[in-house]
Amino acid sequence: MKNEMQVEFDAKSVNEGFARVTVAAFLTQLDPTLDEIADVKTAVSEAVTNAIIHGYEGGEGKVCVSCRLNGNQAVITVEDEGVGMEDVKKAMEPFYTTKPELERSGMGFAFMEAFMDEMQVESASGIGTKVIMTKKIGAKEEKDRDGCGDSAH
Amino acid sequence: MECKYQLNNGCMRISMPKEVDHHCAEQLRKEADLLIGAYHVRRLIFDFAGTEFMDSSGIGVLIGRCKNMGYSGGEVSAEHLSERIQKIFVVSGLHKMIRVESDAQEEPN
Numbered sequence: 001m002k003n004e005m006q007v008e009f010d011a012k013s014v015n016e017g018f019a020r021v022t023v024a025a026f027l028t029q030l031d032p033t034l035d036e037i038a039d040v041k042t043a044v045s046e047a048v049t050n051a052i053i054h055g056y057e058g059g060e061g062k063v064c065v066s067c068r069l070n071g072n073q074a075v076i077t078v079e080d081e082g083v084g085m086e087d088v089k090k091a092m093e094p095f096y097t098t099k100p101e102l103e104r105s106g107m108g109f110a111f112m113e114a115f116m117d118e119m120q121v122e123s124a125s126g127i128g129t130k131v132i133m134t135k136k137i138g139a140k141e142e143k144d145r146d147g148c149g150d151s152a153h
Numbered sequence: 154m155e156c157k158y159q160l161n162n163g164c165m166r167i168s169m170p171k172e173v174d175h176h177c178a179e180q181l182r183k184e185a186d187l188l189i190g191a192y193h194v195r196r197l198i199f200d201f202a203g204t205e206f207m208d209s210s211g212i213g214v215l216i217g218r219c220k221n222m223g224y225s226g227g228e229v230s231a232e233h234l235s236e237r238i239q240k241i242f243v244v245s246g247l248h249k250m251i252r253v254e255s256d257a258q259e260e261p262n
Contacts, residue, residue, distance in 0.1 A: 013174075013175050013176035014176055016174050016175055016176050017172060017174065017176065020206075035237075038206075038237050041206060042206075042208050042241070045174055045175075045206075045208040045210075046208055046209055049174070049175040049208065049209075049210055052175070053175065102213075103178070103182060103213040103214060103216070103217040104209075104210075104213050105209045105210075105212040105213040105216060105245065107209040107212055107245055108209050110209075110244075111208065111209050111244065111245075114244050115244075
């Protein structure tokens with residue numbers, strides 16, 4: 001089954017919770033485990049926080065979050081039209097941060113990589129950043145259900 | 154923000170909010186540092202009993218307080234971690250920086 005949603009909101013920190021809860025709510029149709037939901041919420045929160053702090057540097061702008069379901073795979077995109085990054089590879093190094101004064105841990109990208117199956121970053125200086133993350137949902141659940149089915153017969 | 158601070162004899166317990174993200178990080182950081190300085194806190198306990206969500210912004214706050222407490226020779230620990238928060242601690246390596254009190258080892262009282 002294919003299904004898609006998209007939300008756009010102001011680059012304000014109060015919307016970080018809104019963004020992760022919205023994606024999580026959309027994913028419930030795939031019957032995810034609590035762990036999968038928590039993983040996705042963390043990854044979305046990291047990407048949206050990056051857009052607000054780094055993309056727009058705390059200023060005004062719009063963040064666009066979309067989620068596309070293709071079978072049991074979720075493709076989540078977080079996009080901003082902020083300052084972008086010159087060196088994506090450098091930005092993705094664990095503990096690297098351009099804003100240590102804000103006590104950024106430099107673990108945002110590492111978290112996205114750890115909690116999602118795949119992650120891709122497209123960024124251009126002065127144009128913006130797009131993070132595309134994919135995760136298979138319900139893989140574990142399927143196994144559990146098979147197990148239950150056996151015992152029911 | 155539903156964060157509470159308990160002070161007792163140089164020991165401060167911070168009841169962490171339900172969601173520890175960038176949105177609440179700044180306030181948490183400011184309040185904690187103010188209290189740590191004003192009351193000469195020697196021992197800091199992060200209590201995660203009410204926390205359901207934390208991302209890397211929360212990690213930043215914890216590492217920052219750890220560093221500050223370290224300069225003054227203080228102690229930092231974390232308590233009542235849910236399975237999810239434990240996972241966040243392990244993925245970030247925070248469990249190597251902060252002593253985590255496991256619920257099983259706690260003295261019943």
